[in-house]
Amino acid sequence: MSNASVFVKDNKAEISLPAGAKVTIKAKTNSRFTQKISATSKDGAVDYLFTGTGEHNSVAGQTTITGPSQIVATFEFSEADGNWKASRLNSGGPYDIGNYHLLVVVAENGDDADFNDAILELSWYTPKS
Incomplete structure (x- = not known):
């Protein structure tokens, strides 16, 4: 079991990760509007800002962290006016596939309802017992 969870409220995702895990964080976009994800x-110890725009899972950023068991990710988007607005969120996981674990938070900015405008993927491995 991965000992991880996510709690979504408004445009924030409170993410619990296994203590000491080496976690890869990937941010992707699928929108013509600029997407912003801050992870703190x-x-x-963790203070990252991912921004980007584009379709087809355009990568907005990637990093690897080790250690923190609590992260808050805030999702926003900006239309042509340049003002940041709160995205709507949904989440899935953690999905445990053998020793591989994946937790996903997805955002919708309201232009289509497909919940893929901004995507935050957190993945890690656990040692074999």
């Missing part, structure tokens, strides 16, 4: 930990 309470202790300040």
Whole structure:
């Protein structure tokens, strides 16, 4: 079991990860509007900002973190006026496939309702027992 979870409220996702896990974070976009995802930990060890636009899972950023067990991800988007607006969120996982684990948070900005405008994927492996 991966010992991870996500709680979505408004445009924030509170993400719990296994302590000490080496986690890959990927941010992707599927929208003509600029998407912004900020990922922060309470202790300040994690403080990343991913921004981007584009279709077909355009990569807005990727990083690897180790250690923090709590991260808050905030999702926003900007139309032509340049003002940031809150996205609507949904989540899935963690999905455990053998020693591989995947947790996904998806965002919708309201232009189509497909919940893929911004995607945050968190993945990690656990050692074999």
